[in-house]
Amino acid sequence: MKSLLELAGKTFELSELEFNSISELILEKAGINLTQNKKPLIQARLIRRIKKLGMKSYRQYVKYVNDDRTQNELRIMIDLLTTNKTSFFREEEHFDFINKNILAQRDLKQKPLKVWSAGCSSGEEPYSLTMLLKEKYRYMAKEDFQMLATDISVEMVHRARLGVYAEETMESLPATYMHKYFTKVVTPESRTKYRVKDDLKQHVRVARLNLISEWPMKGPFDFILCKNVMIYFRHDLRDNLVHRYGKLLKPGGFLFIGLSESLSRNSGELNYVQPAIYCKPQ
Template sequence: MNAKAHTNLQLDAASFRAIADLAYRESGLTLVEEKATMIQSRLRQRLRALGLSNFQDYCTLIGSDDGHTERRHLISALTTNVSHFFRESHHFETLATVLENRLPHLRAGGTMRIWSAGCSNGQEAVSALITLLEHAPEVANLDLRILGTDIDPKVVAFARAGVYPDRLMGGVSDALRAKYFTNANTADGEAEYATNEMIRRMIRFNELNLLGQWPMARPFDLILCRNVVIYFDAQTQAALWPRFRKVLKSDGLLFLGHSERISDPARFGFDCTGPTTYAPLA
């Protein structure tokens, strides 16, 4: 297929609806027609990679039994992964307080578990751990671990590698860079920074679809699910809240993004205790 044919690829209405329906079923993503041009632009790359000449053939593929792998690529292409270190700083201030309350338990041999749900490229999980280490360096030798999960296998791989170009290091002071990162190879003239061994040891990154099964066995002291459910409709959000409540300790906290809210939190067993901060009701 020539370059001109690629350039003229158009996302027709029927294909948009098929893609939107599949994205909703697979991941809870709600795609609106106003975003059709953006979706077309992102998915053209997938059609080029597969050598397909139209979106109708692409929809046939992703709807087939042989389309499992491509469905993962589809969700990856449609997912917006925007993050930065120490985003929404008030949550990290609260996190330090949570740790202070749990230090006696940790020192006595107890555990603390944190889940960064929708972790993107790992900056949120790393920010959380740095906050904890700065508040109490001893936690490096205590049973504290962070789990980061995301539906997008590409960003999970990025987070596991833990190598950040300089343009993604905003919010990290020079002192924190020196303490928790090492200089990596310079790529295309831009410096890169790799998380150190301690950070990599205390954080685990896995691929996970929030709409699928959750294999975690232990309850969490804290769940950060920030700027994720904004992409879900009210029905999907309502199905998630009780699931979060079930895997949260009775004295744990759930953090949402700045534009996200639990409508009628008591209905789902939560109480709003601060800006986009929710605690389980007793």
């Protein structure tokens, strides 16, 4: 006879049918392509939620997500299934490029910069760029540089808005930046954390946005960073997104994608500049 534990384990095995319905839902709602090799990941990430809700199977959970008119559970599910890996000054080459090729001869007073970090995760990317600009233009006013930072994940949007980071997260940041742009705080649990100073934060507007839905903003942007986001999307959705980015860029504006990504030939009118950097013709 099977033990209770074995029976419980059996109930929580993700069947092929359940995997298909979860991956179809995530593809439809977030554009994310969960391939077969992501099965253990889905299982590991959803099991705690399912148990917390007192449910007995993934099938029951998917039905619950679909029946929830508020879409709150869908948002939770998306939060659980997105990959949010990021760090300060990730893929440094891009920051070097921006420094040398975009900021070098730019007078922000005459030509304010407008940038979009699409899929910003917990905010390290938009804050890194803002620090780079602060280093270049010490007396930069709020209207000289505007950074829009968006993500689909409610939790990541909350974290990016808060701008409070654990000590481990700060390791990729030069110490001078840490002292200049962050305030040390000690949490009630006696953990040391670092909070982004208001002087930096004032340039960054964080909002929740699903990239495969309608976009409320008009642009145009000097450059758009959509790094390590489209890598999880289906090809046609990726091409469509790149086309929409192209429309929102100023002539001569740049699109940055992750270093391990590349654009397909159907990605519209953007010209290749160097790995993972594309430019809209003037």
